Amino acid sequence: AGVWHLGETNLVDEEMYGTNRDSTANLNDGIQYRNSPTAGVIAGAQNFDGTNDYVDCGTQPSLDIGQVRTVSSWIKPMAMVAYAGVVAKATSGRRDPCTYKMCCHSDGTLYAGDMTAWRISTNRITTGTWYHVAYQTKGDGYINFYINGQLANSGLSPAWTPPAEDPNHTVYIGSWGVGYDFNGLIDEARIESVARSSNWLWACWLNQASNAAFHTSGSAESTMWSTMGVSNLTTTSAVAYAVHLRTNANVY
Secondary structure (H helix, E strand, O other): OEEEOOOOOOOOOOOOOOEEOEOOOOOOOEEEEOOEEEEOOOOEEEEEEOOOOEEEOOOOHHHOOOOOEEEEEEEEEOOOOOOEEEEEEEEOOOEEEEEEEEEEOOOOOEEEEOOOOEEEOOOOOOOOOOEEEEEEEOOOOEEEEEEOOEEEEEEEOOOOOOOOOOOOOEEEEOEEEOOEEOEEEEEEEEEEOOOOOHHHHHHHHHHHHOHHHHOOOOOOOHHHHHHOOOOOOOHHHHHHHHHHHHHOOOOO
16 A cells, blocks of 8 residues: 655655655655654654654555555654554544554553554553554454564454445554654554565564574675686675676576
8 A cells, every 4th residue: 555665855844845755656655744854774764753743645545455454664752642643544634533543652552453443562662762563454353463573462352343444534654633643753654455474574673673683695606606707706796797697698
């Protein structure tokens, strides 16, 4: 449905005319509402000061993803605000009811749910630290919440009958309702029409939290290159040369 890298550096703090672009083919670009650029986990991020800062990503049909979904983001809270919205789909004007919302609460717990169902994380987050958070549901009555790739709570929500998605609801980043605005940094917000696996969400966290632990590579093997009459390649140039050969295979 949408991937917002939130790396735009040309936005002016407290202005309301900038664009936070959707990187998918759906082009669900968001309109800046007072958020501003800052350093993030993956290049740039956006800073939300907790007072009417948010991104309005619209109501396009491609954002109507149904009851099977994964909503995720990197967040760095600077202050804990009650039920502060991270990513949500709410009534236009930032009001209840919501199709879904993922929030950070004042006690450090995380909240995920929709108009009739909710879960609260058993783990807590703190201010001043980056976390990868994700909310996943398969439309079967279960809500699964992940913090840094680890299951933070799961189970049937009280009396949950998954509601029909309201096509008139607006997707917001950094808020879901007036007075429920996130205070901190948000990077890499994503809404997907699939229920991502625990391994997928773990990889999304670890490949940025500790890339060295997630991926290792050895030195370039010289035997193959020497038989091709190529020598003195560094690891980087060897990989580039291999890509070149593959790309231009019809020439050789």
